[in-house]
Amino acid sequence: MPDVATALAQVKAAQQQHDAFPPSKQRDYLKWMLEAKREDARAKRIAQAVEWLAEGGPRHWKYPSC
Structure with missing residues (x-):
């Protein structure tokens, strides 16, 4: 998790x-990042995730109907 905070x-x-x-939504991102x-x-x-967050989108923002 320190990697995430630093990024x-x-x-x-x-x-x-x-x-x-x-x-x-914070947990959703964190879980997805750390389960790798x-x-x-x-x-x-x-x-x-940092790129998507900087663009302002939630994790599934490319697939809004999912």
Whole structure:
């Protein structure tokens, strides 16, 4: 989890969006990032999540009908 906090702290827009989400959406992102088994997969998910958060979208924002 320190990796996630560090990544969010580096991109202010992502940190602000994450903080604005309700706890359920914050948990959704965190669970998705941390359930990756390999370290390289986890790092890729963290980078992807920071990008999505900086754009202002929830985790499933590309698939709104899901």
